[in-house]
Amino acid sequence: xxxxxxxxxxxxxxxxxxxxxxxxxxxxxxxxxxxxxxxxxxxxxxxxxxxxxxxxxxxxxxxxxxxxxxxxxxxxxxxxxxxxxxxxxxxxxxxxxxxxxxxxxxxxxxxxxxxxxxxxxxxxxxxxxxxxxxxxxxxxxxxxxxxxxxxxxxxxxxxxxxxxxxxxxxxxxxxxxxxxxxxxxxxxxxxxxxxxxxxxxxxxxxxxxxxxxxxxxxxxxxxxxxxxxxxxxxxxxxxxxxxxxxxxxx
Amino acid sequence: xxxxxxxxxxxxxxxxxxxxxxxxxxxxxxxxxxxxxxxxxxxxxxxxxxxxxxxxxxxxxxxxxxxxxxxxxxxxxxxxxxxxx
Numbered sequence: 001x002x003x004x005x006x007x008x009x010x011x012x013x014x015x016x017x018x019x020x021x022x023x024x025x026x027x028x029x030x031x032x033x034x035x036x037x038x039x040x041x042x043x044x045x046x047x048x049x050x051x052x053x054x055x056x057x058x059x060x061x062x063x064x065x066x067x068x069x070x071x072x073x074x075x076x077x078x079x080x081x082x083x084x085x086x087x088x089x090x091x092x093x094x095x096x097x098x099x100x101x102x103x104x105x106x107x108x109x110x111x112x113x114x115x116x117x118x119x120x121x122x123x124x125x126x127x128x129x130x131x132x133x134x135x136x137x138x139x140x141x142x143x144x145x146x147x148x149x150x151x152x153x154x155x156x157x158x159x160x161x162x163x164x165x166x167x168x169x170x171x172x173x174x175x176x177x178x179x180x181x182x183x184x185x186x187x188x189x190x191x192x193x194x195x196x197x198x199x200x201x202x203x204x205x206x207x208x209x210x211x212x213x214x215x216x217x218x219x220x221x222x223x224x225x226x227x228x229x230x231x232x233x234x235x236x237x238x239x240x241x242x243x244x245x246x247x248x249x250x
Numbered sequence: 251x252x253x254x255x256x257x258x259x260x261x262x263x264x265x266x267x268x269x270x271x272x273x274x275x276x277x278x279x280x281x282x283x284x285x286x287x288x289x290x291x292x293x294x295x296x297x298x299x300x301x302x303x304x305x306x307x308x309x310x311x312x313x314x315x316x317x318x319x320x321x322x323x324x325x326x327x328x329x330x331x332x333x334x335x
Binding site: 004007010013017020027038047053057065067068071074079081082 | 253254256257260261263264267268270271274275277278281282285288297300301303304307308310311314315317318321322324325328329331332
């Protein structure tokens, strides 16, 4: 961070320049005061009063200069702390004892070093359902009931399609269950000749060897096939009714 | 009133010094701004934020310097008015 150091040096130089102006400003003030004394000696009261105003303004200028110097000192400190990480208590390596839990002005515990778990510190993040205004505590059937009148004006076909889409998971689950009772699974390692049977492959000389690999189906169940078909069918049905409605409407 | 003239010339010298100081502070602010841009480009957010605060502080310094300059001009005007009598 060479350039940050340069910046710090530049600010320090500015501060020194601001400090250097202090002497001349004070000497201006001294001269003005001297002039006032001379004026009073000469009996020029009006001019002396005006000169007093000058002295006041020079004093104000001096206090402004001091403020400027202080501000530059602060800027220098800020650059130094940017270089070295945060200075002061609480900074890593400062050696200060940092309380694990800090207290707000209100008395509420503030985030210290993660002493308080996040779910207690902050309000819970709203879910998508809460944001869209649906009570997340109600079940799917109640949700369907809440929304029951929403598509009352649609045609019967369209309503059936929509409810099929909404309840696709239940429909699929039921189908899977029903189909599972009437189907049987083929064993994965179905082998009618027994494990001792050997296949002999003859390789003609001069030809590269032929590798035979056995492709095995892994646990495909009729219920899965049926239920996924139901899911696809529900979507296709809804899409078809929408398409037809669009054509009707123009 | 040669004494008042001396006060005015002294104040004028102060004013010149403050003008130089303002120029210096402007240079420092420009440097800080350039470095801030660089830090943001690199993506050092923490350092960039710290340097942004420094830049604000330097802007405050500039305001102080301008106020100081105004005050010195006021003092010079007052001194010139004192000559009239």
